[in-house]
Amino acid sequence: MIKKLTKAAAAEAATPKPEAGEEAAPVSNRAARAAERRDAIVEAAMEEFITRGFAATRLDDIAKRAGVAKGTIYLHFKDKESMFEELVRTVIVPVVAKLNALPPPTGSVRDLIETFAGNFLKEVIGTRRGDLVRLIVAEGPRFPAVADFYYREVVSRGMAGMRALIELGIARGEIHQTNLARYPQIVIAPAMIAVIWQSLFARHAPLDAHDMLRVHLDLIFGERRTT
Template identity: 65%
Template sequence: MKRGSSDLPTSVRPPAKRVGGARASSPPTKSSATAGRDAPSTRAAKAAERRAAIVDAALDEFTARGFAATRIDDVAKRAGVAKGTIYLHFTDKEAMFQELVRTALVPTMQRLTSQPAPGVSARQMLETFAETFLRDVAQTRRGDILRLVMAEGTRFPSLAEFHYRNVVEPGVAGIRRILELGVARGEIHAASLAQFPQLAVAPVVLSVIWQGLFGRFAPLDVQAMLRAHLDLIFGERTAP
């Protein structure tokens, strides 16, 4: 049996003081007094680390095997935890996917759709949106989540719906606001464009598909394509 602090041999314990003939215990030390407060925060931090490791391992497995073929055992092995530990955090693979979306994509989308600074043109807003998405999502491991949805969404519509509700829908709404502002300011002459905000960021979506399928054979200059696309919407920029 393991020995805790209360199981220490008597010979190594500090002698207790006597007060009025009775034995009195020593006053609690600072470490023992704060242990109760520190322990929960330490446990919470370790639990958060394990949860993050599980989610990270799940993305690796989903990317390598596909959602359908990935087993909970595979995720546990890659994360370095017991299978039972997985179920302390997630009920199933879909719950892990949802956590991936919530932690890896939702914060980025919230940042992209936040209120722009005053005086920024609609073109600048779209450029910032697209370039940030490319840099922080499409060209990182977060892009694997998008490719996973594209590959598995028809077989697992609940994955596609969760991704749509939490990432695509707010993103499209943010782009629509930019386009409506551009139309109101006279920066965009095709007012109907605001009805189809997907067109404004079509190069971003295309780049995710193209680079995943054909990038090894025919790399795409996404930035140049984006500039050409924005020129079609706003007109070519003139040199100062």
């Protein structure tokens, strides 16, 4: 059982994945096909879990959406619960990779943060990744494993990185509030709120997250000279 999972994962990593098409392009390699199916399941499960939540999601629906029989799901995952946990991991890993590939500190700290946060907003707000954040907030307390993983892989790293940036800003004299380094959350908070806001209240009062970000940075770095 576990052996199969490992094999599938290995295949996924190894094969160049010849085509995105599912039925259209018949693939010779068995393991490759298996990996493709696993991907389809992950994708479908993601969608279903996000829109219905863990408890209300039916495995039949996931199977149908993935174009697979229900039994197939159990070839790749032990049960619904561990499927959810693995799924979150699978989706988050690439995000972590991106975080690690931060550019070296060139230019002002403000520009650094602005670029970084701007990308974050663009890639997260209104996308599936944003919903994933909401999903983790929603299901976290019932899935300590997920909350742990998310804290370890995303939150603590993000905080450490932000703290380093803040300290750099302080050292360079761009930031005057030295206590800020103790609470990187303050810098990140508006971006998080923006994500949640969009998925809950966009309909009532859409939020210009980028503009808000700019105002927030003005608060931290002092108002920008509009020369």
